[in-house]
Amino acid sequence: MLETLDSRPEGLSDAEARRRLEEYGENEIVRGGGRSPSTILVAQFDSVLIWVLLVAAVLSVWAGQAVDAVLITIIVVANGIFGFVQDYRAERSLESLRELAAPTATVRRDGEEVQIGATELVPGDVIVFRGGDVVPADGRLLEATELEVDEAALTGESVPVGKSTEAVETDAPLADRTNLVYKGTNVTRGKGEAVVTGTGMETEVGGIARELAATKETQTPLQSDLDQLGRTLGLGILVLSALVAPLLILRGTEPVQAALTAVSLAVAAIPEGLPAVVTLTLALGVRTMSAENALVRRLPAVEALGAVDVVCTDKTGTLTEGRMTVSRLWVNDAVREFDDAPAPADLEERERLLLRIGALCNDATLEEGDPTERALLEAADRADLEQDRLAADYPRTDEVPFSSERKWMGTVHRTDEGTVGYVKGAPEVVLEHSDRVLTHDGPAALTDERRDRIEAAVRRFGDDALRVLATAYREDPEGADDLGDGLTFVGLVGMIDPPRTEVADAIAATKRAGIAVNMVTGDNVRTARAIADSLGIGTEVLEGREIEGMDDETLRERVAEVDVYARTSPEHKVRILRALQDRGHDVAMTGDGVNDAPALKNADVGVAMGIRGTDVARQASDVVLLDDNYATIERAIERGRAIFDNVWKFVAYLLSANVAEVAIVFVASLYGYLILPAVQLLWINLLTDGLPALALGADPEGEDVMDRPPRDPEGGIIGRQMVTLIGGMGAVTTVVLLVLMFATLEGAPETTPYAMTMVFTGFVFLEFVGLYVIRWLRETPTLSNRWLVAAVAASIALQLAVLYTPLNRYFGTVPLEPTDWGILAVVLAVALPGYLGVASVARRLER
Known part of the structure; x- marks a missing residue:
């Protein structure tokens, strides 16, 4: 190796070292491929739904609804700022790799041992290190005296590795390269000398940094769903505006009023409260998870945890305690x-x-x-x-x-x-x-x-x-x-890095939820299989050297049947993740070492250990476990599923109301009636997107949340069940309220204040009935959310205010008599069985 690097046992000369420093550059991890703060900020607004909301704000100004426009703008800007703060912190992951560098190194120059800055090392230098030192660069050992190195951060091995100068196979896994030392690892005992083979970005740690820099940010399932929802709504709004205004004008409505109604209906069809509700729901989940020892670094990761169907977990310190203990004599x-x-x-x-x-x-x-x-x-x-x-x-x-x-x-x-x-x-x-x-x-x-x-x-x-x-x-x-020689053999001591006591139950619960668990470790096959078997993970093992001999297609086929990956390197972990993702899986990756960072950042959800984890792993992750407890992951998955359920309930609640609004106005316009004027549509929208919707973010999880399989990320938030619910409940609301409209019009040629008030008020109360039916569909206990009860009560009080206070002149309403409330009670009684029937059909579709 000395000849290959054109070096010698007494080291390089100062002149040659300076020349090589100019050629190879400093021995440091170079930041590259990161995003600038301005790029991160702009990316927060790269969402179809955000653009639709901004258009809605402009339309609201044109329609004279400045308050609505201001509210939408505040929501968009606040969400953008919050997302910027979260993403900017994530970009610090590459900076953490710099901290692995030893500040100084002992190097032999012209036969003399001298201390130099570790950044000045070059290939061909001969370095000397002892117990307690940090290895300053990658190198091939020239001498090793009782040398042991802790390489857990790179290989996942739970014990220090004994090093020697004996040659090993060129294709040996990282953990078996006993004649090599690596930048950033710790010498636990003994003494060694090595010739530097790689510095800076050409080291194993540098390769990880390059991998991190090349990793592209991926959208969570919810982010993709919301973008799709934005595109669908945008198209629907264009069609809606193009149809409603001409119909109203043809039936005799003044052009200005017709245009105002079309714009108001378009604004009402946009869920401007959705980003606020999603942010609040995720923030509440973050707070709850933090109390349960899971620190969330990116808000969307909370929901994304609920969609994972494979967990790839490291062994040392994650499934096990990360320490050796005597188990058997x-x-x-x-x-x-x-x-x-x-x-x-x-x-x-x-x-x-x-x-x-x-x-x-x-x-x-x-x-x-x-x-x-x-x-x-x-x-x-x-x-x-x-x-x-x-x-x-x-x-x-x-x-x-x-x-x-x-x-x-x-x-x-x-x-x-x-x-x-x-x-x-x-x-x-x-x-x-x-x-x-x-x-x-x-x-x-x-x-x-x-x-x-x-x-x-x-x-x-x-x-x-x-x-x-x-x-x-x-x-x-x-x-x-x-x-x-001449010894008397006494006996054997068996030691193990013991599994955490609660991990087996947590893995069993994860599997009951339809989520596969794979162990990915640097340990040897025998140890990995035994630990995995004892924890109930499985026994089908694939070794790192086998992965190296496979093309991507073969690996993609094999991952479907493998439980344990042994003797893996950082490159293997990323390939495993990509193979699983190519098969359509949403993958959560847990880890604690530097070697885990690329996989953590590539995973749909990266989960790092907070106690034993390196700073590099924590910065590259989405979630950090403060107690390093695998059971916390199972609880986090449950929380993620509950959060998605709450967002799902809000979207179903909101869009079923919007469908009914559109249908009622459209059908009524065919008969020449403007039954819900702009101000009433916007008021309904405010009540819907207001307190009740926000309170849904605090809904507790349904009783069946961990008995369902993971949701299909390809199905989107608006799947068959959602479409059935929105269409069915919207149709029930439309039919019931149109019957109410014609009954209260009593043949009048124009819309009367009384008819408008009855339909307007009936719509508000039907929405709240529908809200509790939607919660029932997700098996959420009826009165379990005191915030929702209070929000519905407050919204009802606001509705009564526009009926019985001077505000009614601004809304075109009249006070209702007791007999009118009796009629509305009958309307609710008729609609409820219809809602429940639709919900029952939707439930069967889920199963």
């Missing part, structure tokens, strides 16, 4: 499950010896050090074998440090009876140096049959996703050099 065929911390008195002496070896042949403390060694100390502490007391009773006199080549560690201790040597390490290595085994009756010869039983136990531990260490001892060694 084995001593000559006797197995002790250690999960529940047996009482010290229950432990056999051989088990106590095994734990004592693990605690004394150890360089960590309970607070810091290698995770595996800390797990051994914690297990001994649980067995009342405290580290300080053991160290005092068995003082260390000599040691053989652990190395990745040797794969074992040994220590020599002084006792009252003499000296004793303790060894722990890889089972196959410890077995190789042992000639006896500790049995219940004392040490015995390590026969081939006993060796086979030990090896079988190691395999069983591995099948259960346990990391296995073996322990042994030697009596009266003269020093550490005597620990290489």
Whole structure:
């Protein structure tokens, strides 16, 4: 590698380093492909519905309804500003990658070790690093002494990786490249030297930054639905305006009044309250989810969670606790499950010896050090074998440090009876140096049959996703050099990064809701399959190296049957996501490492861990779990579905009323009647888009919200069920009110104030009846929303005000008598069965 990079063991010269710095540039993550603040701001108004609303504002001014125009404009501007703030924060994800860079680096120049700024490193430099350092650039190891590196942020591995200078296969997965080190990872122990192979954007972290920069923002299902709704309404409004005004003029209405009515009807058909209601509904969901430990960074992501049908989740720290713990002990065929911390008195002496070896042949403390060694100390502490007391009773006199080549560690201790040597390490290595085994009756010869039983136990531990260490001892060694042979094998320690206790139930609930769960991890196949099986995810595994050999079409076919993706790299995760999305899935991706950032940003919903997550992952995500608890995802999905239901209910409520408005005015105009003048249409619109609609945003979830399959994102918000509901309820309202109109006109050649008042008031009350029918369709408890009850009461009070106060002269209404209210009660009683019948048909369509 030195020859390839035209370097040498003593490093580059200063002159050559300066030349290469000019050629390759500084060793930093370059921001590129991001959006400027002005671009983000303009994008907030790139919506068909927003443009329709702005046109409505202009029409309202022309129609003399300045208040309505001001209200629409305020809504549009407020939503734009709020969206800008959210999106601008998301653009900081690339900036976070800069923080991974080490500020300084130790480099060998002309044979001398010097400290330089990490940004000045170039390919060919020879860097030196020790425990506690951050690797400043990607490199190929030249020397490695007991070197271990924590690469969890890149690979998802839950334990530090032992490094060596031995060559590995060129196509080895990232997690298996033990002779390479990567920029931004942490050296946990030992010392190493490496020749720099990549700097800046040519590092693994740089590749992730490039991936993030190239990722395009995608619309959530709700955003797409609202755009489609805007296009549909825009076309409908043009047709409406072109038909209504000429009809009214032909039937004798003055041209100005006819034009004013057509414009008012067009404005009434536009749901100008929809952005406000959606924003409020999402904001209420954000507040609720924050209280439930889910921090939402983009408002639309709340609803988008409710549409996902696949969750791709990392393992370490997400499904598991992100720490190693002793789970099982084995001593000559006797197995002790250690999960529940047996009482010290229950432990056999051989088990106590095994734990004592693990605690004394150890360089960590309970607070810091290698995770595996800390797990051994914690297990001994649980067995009342405290580290300080053991160290005092068995003082260390000599040691053989652990190395990745040797794969074992040994220590020599002084006792009252003499000296004793303790060894722990890889089972196959410890077995190789042992000639006896500790049995219940004392040490015995390590026969081939006993060796086979030990090896079988190691395999069983591995099948259960346990990391296995073996322990042994030697009596009266003269020093550490005597620990290489003549050992007495004691037993095995099985350790695991344990699954979170609540995760299995959360996954089961997610699956009941029709959502598939896939594990995507850097762990090996055996560990990944065992963890996934124990959590109920599944056992069909696809390995990273297999993905590399597949074209996109083959991968697209395979993802339909895979539960677990093992030994994956960042590129694999993005390909998996794209394959799932190409099959029509809405995918939520959880993760916590730098390696997860591209997938988080590409996913329909990116969910990052807040405690263990890197800042890069958090900034690239849509939702951050403050407690790193997978169960929070299940609750967030439930909340997302409820939010979509509330938006759905509002759209159904609003458009069913708008259809009726249009139909009534249109049919009445054919007979020469202007039954609902502009001011009354706009008043109905205000009551509809006002308090009751806003209160719907606080509706609790329906009782069946997690018993339904995910909604089809391709179906849109206005699917068959919505069309049936809008058309059916609109038709019932139209027929009932037209009958009321003709009955109250009593043959008059022109519209009378009394008839207008009856139809006007009947329309308002029918809307509120329809509202509760729509809530019933979504199985929302009738009186569960006190805000809605208050909003309906307030709207009724406002309607009464335009009947019984001097305001009635502005609305062309007259006070109603008790008998009139009796007639309206009959109208409601007739309409209610019709509404319920339509809702029943719509419910069957959903199923």
